Amino acid sequence: MRNGYEKLRARLVEEQLLPRGIHDPAVLAAMAAVPRHLFVEEALRPQAYGDFPLPIGEGQTISQPYIVALMTQLLELTKEDRVLEIGTGCGYQAAVLAAICRQVYTVERIKPLLARARRTFDRLQLFNILSKADDGTEGWAEHAPFDKIIVTAGGPSIPAPLTEQLADPGVLVMPVGDRDLQALTVLRKQAGEITSRIEERVRFVKLLGAHGWKTE
Ligand code: SAH
Numbered sequence: 025m026r027n028g029y030e031k032l033r034a035r036l037v038e039e040q041l042l043p044r045g046i047h048d049p050a051v052l053a054a055m056a057a058v059p060r061h062l063f064v065e066e067a068l069r070p071q072a073y074g075d076f077p078l079p080i081g082e083g084q085t086i087s088q089p090y091i092v093a094l095m096t097q098l099l100e101l102t103k104e105d106r107v108l109e110i111g112t113g114c115g116y117q118a119a120v121l122a123a124i125c126r127q128v129y130t131v132e133r134i135k136p137l138l139a140r141a142r143r144t145f146d147r148l149q150l151f152n153i154l155s156k157a158d159d160g161t162e163g164w165a166e167h168a169p170f171d172k173i174i175v176t177a178g179g180p181s182i183p184a185p186l187t188e189q190l191a192d193p194g195v196l197v198m199p200v201g202d203r204d205l206q207a208l209t210v211l212r213k214q215a216g217e218i219t220s221r222i223e224e225r226v227r228f229v230k231l232l233g234a235h236g237w238k239t240e
Pocket residue numbers: 080084085086087110111112113114115116117118131132133134137158159160161176177229230231232233234236
C-alpha cells in the first residue's frame with residue numbers, strides 16, 4: 025500500500041493543488057512527501073487524500089489538504105525559518121512545516137491530541153518539532169521571536185502575544201472572524217510596520233483561550 029499512498033499524494037498535487045494556484049515548489053514537495061494517512065485513525069486512512077477535512081477526535085478536524093497547502097504557501101517559508109504553530113491537532117500541518125523549515129514549535133490545548141501527534145512525530149522521526157500542551161493564544165515567549173506564525177483554529181482577532189512574538193520581518197497567517205465563518209488573514213511585520221490582508225473565506229474549529237473565544 026506504500027506505493028498506493030504515494031500515488032494518491034501525487035494525484036492530490038496534480039488535481040487539488042496545482043489547479044488552485046499552489047505553486048511554491050517547497051510546499052508542493054512537502055505535500056507530496058508527508059504521509060497524511062498516518063495522522064488519522066486507521067479507519068479513515070483510505071480517505072486521507074480526499075478533497076475534504078477529516079475528524080481527528082475530541083471534536084476537532086484536520087483541514088482539507090488544499091487549505092493546509094494554501095496556509096503554508098502564504099507563510100513564504102524559507103529553510104532557515106523558525107515557525108510557531110498554534111493548534112497541533114493531529115500534527116499534520118506541523119509535519120508539512122517541518123519538511124520545509126529549520127524548526128517548528130507547536131502548541132495544543134488538548135493533551136490527548138498532543139500525545140498522539142507526538143507519537144506520530146516520533147514514528148516519522150521528525151526531530152525538528154518541539155511541542156507543548158498549553159493555551160497557544162499566549163504564544164511561546166521562551167522561543168520568540170518567530171519568523172513565521174500559523175494559527176490553525178479560528179478566533180475573533182489576532183492574539184496580541186502572537187503579534188508581539190512575531191519577528192521583523194515576519195508573517196502570520198490565521199483565520200479571523202466569527203464562530204462560523206472566518207477570513208484567512210495574512211499579517212506582515214516589516215521595518216516596524218504591521219499590515220494585513222485577507223485571503224479566502226474559511227471555516228475552522230474554534231481558537232479557545234485567553235486571547236481567543238472564551239467559551240465553546
Ligand atoms: N493543524 C492541525 C489542525 C487541528 S484543528 C492539524 O494539522 O491537524 C485546530 C486545533 O487547535 C485543535 O486541535 C484545537 O484543540 C486547537 N486549539 C484551539 N484553541 C487552542 C489554543 N488556545 N491553544 C492551542 N491549541 C488550540
